[in-house]
Amino acid sequence: MPSDKFDVLVIGAGLAGLRCARVLAAAGRDVQVWEAADEVGGRIRTRAIDGFLCDRGFQVLNPAYPELKRAIDISDLRLQPFGAGVAVRRQSGSAVWVHPLREPARVPSMLAHGGVRPAGVLALLRWSLPALRPRALKSSQRQDRSLREGLDRQGVRGELRRVIDQFLAGVVLDDTGATSNAFALLLARVFLLGVPALPSDGMRSLPRQLAAPLGDRIVLQRSALHVESDADGWQVHSPDGVVHATHVVVATDPAAAAALTDVATPPAHGVVTDWWATDQMPPGPAMLWIDSRTDKPGPVINTAVISAAAPTYAPRGHHLIAATALLAPTATPPPEDATRQHAADILGADGRSWTLLTRDVIPEALPAQLPPLRVRQSVRLAAGLWCCGDHRDTASIQGALVSGRRTGEAILRSPARI
Template sequence: MSHGDYDVLVIGAGLAGLRCAALLAARGRSVAVWESGDAVGGRVRTDVVDGFRCDRGFQVLNPAYPELRRAVDVSALALQPFVPGVAIRDTDRARRWVHPLRAPRRVPGMLVRGGLGPRDVTALMHWATPALLPTKLKARRGDVAVAAALDRSGVDGLARRVVDRFLAGVVLDDRGSTSNAFTLLLARMFALGVPGLPAEGMQALPRLMAEPIADRITLNRRVDRIVRDGRGWAVSAAGDTARATQVVVATDPHTAETLTGAPAPQMKGVVTDWWAADDPIPGPALLWVDGRPTPSGPLVNTAVISEVARGYAPAGRQLVAASALIGSDGAPPSESVTRTHASEILGVAAAGWSLVTRHVVPEALPVQPPPLRVRQSVRTPDGLWLCGDHRDTASIQGALVSGRRVAQAIDRCDRRSDTAHA
C-alpha cells in the first residue's frame, strides 16, 4: 500500500523531528511525520493519573534556551517556575542556596546560614566563571570531566556535595564523567533563566510544536525498513510504504542505529517516583538535594511538584516527585527506598504518601563526555538525515537545534540540486 510521495519523510515526532518538520513545512516542502508511539513528544511525555500530572522522568524546562524561544511562543506554555536556588538537607539542618542574580539581597544570609565560607565562594566562582564565555566553552581544547574541573578549582566540602548531587540530577551522571564545558553551558542557562514546568505538563511543549503540522503527523506507525528507491527512498512500516526524496531519522539513538547503521552513544537512565499526599508539606518550591556527607539513599533530587505547578495535583492534594539514577546493572532502586529517602530530605513523614506512578526510563539522555562535541554529523554516508539530542548536546536545546540544522541542510542540498539541474 502506497501513501504517496513526499519531499521529506520525518521518522519520529520527538522535539527534534517536530522542529525539523515544522521548518520544512513552513518553507513549502511536502512533509510527512511518522511516529511509532501513540502521541507526539518522544521522551517528553506526561501521564495523567487520577488527576495528577506526572512527567516521564526528571524533566524541567528552561525558558532561557535560545532555540526554545525560536521554536515556540513560550508564554503559551504558562510556565510555573521553581523558586530560584536549591534546598539542601544537611546533617544538622535544612539549608537554602539562593540564585545570586535573582535574589542578590539574600546572598549575605545564604553565606551565613547556607554553610558556605569565603573560600567556598571563591572556589565556586573560579569553576563557574567560564560559563560567561560560551564561545570558548564550545572549543574542544582543554575540556575535562566535570569532576576534574571541580577538583582543579578547589570545590570541596558541602559545596562540592551540593554541586555534585545537583548536577547528577541534571545530566544523570553521579561519577563526574560528563564534559565540564557542557556542564558550564547548562550552568549558563540556569544563570539566565529560571526552570519551570508548563501548566499542562511537559508534553505541552511537543503538543504546541505539533499544532502547525498536525495534519502531517501519523501516529502508531513504526518504520521497519528504509531502502534506496531511485534518487529517493522507500520507507516501510508494517506493510505500508511511502516514497520520499529525503528521509530524516529523528528517533531515539538505538532505533536510529537499527535503521541507518549510525552508531548509537551510550545512554543514561533515571527512575522517577510520584507520590500523592493529603497533608501539606512545608517549604518553598525548590528542588531539594541530599547534602549530607553520606546520603541515606539513592535520590539525586526531590521536590513537592504541586508547590511549583498547582495544576499538577487535584485541589487539596500534594504531589511529590523524586529521581534516582539507574546503575550500570539496569536495576532501579526500590520504591520503598526512594520514598524513605525523599521523606528524609524533605524532613516530613511519608506514612500517608501513596504511589501515583513510577517511570523507569533506561535511555533518558545520551552521555556527553569530554572533549565536548557540540555538533555531530547529521547525515549518514548513504544520504539519510539524522537529528536528535545525540547529534548535538544532551538537552532540549540540543534536540531543537539538531532539528533546525537538518532542515537547513536539506534546504541547502535541494538548492544545490536545483542549480545542478538548471
C-alpha cells in the same frame, strides 16, 4: 503527488523531528512525520492520573535555552517556576541556597548560616568563569576535561562540592563526574540566566505546541522497519507497506536510529522517578531539594513538592511529590519504599501516607555527554538520509531543538528531486 511518495519523510515525532518538520513545512516543502507511539513527544510525555499530572521522569523546562525562544511561544505554556535556588538537607537541619542574581539580598544570610563559605564561593566562581564565553567552550575541545577534574582543579570542595555534584547529577543523570566539564558549564550558564519551570498542562505542552501547525502531516502509530536507497531517493518499509521519499530524516531515539542507519549508539544514562500523592503538604520552600550529607540514607538524587511550584499538577487540596534516583546500566532499580523514605527524610516529612501514582524506569533516558565536548555532529548520513536528535548536538531540550532546525535547514539547501 501520490500518497506513497514524499519530498521529506521524518521518522519520529520527538522534539527534534517536530522542529525539523516545522522548518520544512514553513518553507512549503511536502513533509510527513511518522510516530510509532500514540502521541507526539518522544521521551517528553505527561500522564493524567486521578487529576494529577505526572511527566515521564522528572523534567523541567528552562526558559533561558536560546533555541526555545526561536521554536515556540513560551508565554503560551503558562510556565510555573520553581523557587530560584535549591533547598539543601544538611547534616543538621536544612538551608536554602538562593540564586545570587535573583535573590542578591539573601546572599549574606546564606553565607552566614547556609554552610556556604566565601572561599568556596570564590572557587565556584573560578570554575564557572568560562561560562561567560560560551562560544569558546563549544570550540575548545582540546582543553575540555571531565567535570570531576574541572571542579577539582578549581578547589571546589566540601559541602558546596556535594551540592554541586548532586545538582548537576540530576541534570546530566550521572554522578561519577565523567560528564564533559564544558557541557556542565554551558548548563550552569543556562541556570544562571533562567529559573526552571513547568508548563501549566505538563511538559507534554512543548511537543504539542510544536506539532499543532503540522496537523495531518503527522501520522501516529506508524513505525519504520527498514530504510534503503533506490534510484529516486529512499524506500521506507513499514508494517503498512513501502513509501518513497527524496529525503528521510531519522529523528528517533539513538537505539532506534542505529537500527535504521549505521549511526553509532552513544552510551546513555538511566533514571528512576517516583510520583506520589498526599493530602499533607511537606514543609519547606517550593524548590528542588538536594541531600548534601556525607552519609545519605537512600538513593534519591533530588526531590521536590511539584505542586508547590506548579499547582496545576495536583487537584485542589492535594499535593504531588516526585523523587529521582539514577539507574546505572544493568542495575536494578531501587525499591519504591527506599526512594519514598529518602525523599521524605530530605523534605523533613512523614512519607508513610504517600500514595504511589506511577514509577518511571527509563534505562536510556539521556545520552552521555563525555569529554571532549562536540556540540555539532553531522546530521547528514548520506545523500538524502539525515539523522537528528539530542545525541547529534547536546543532551538537552536545547540540543534536540537545535539538531532538528539544523537538519531542516540543511535539507532546504539540498536540491529537491520530486
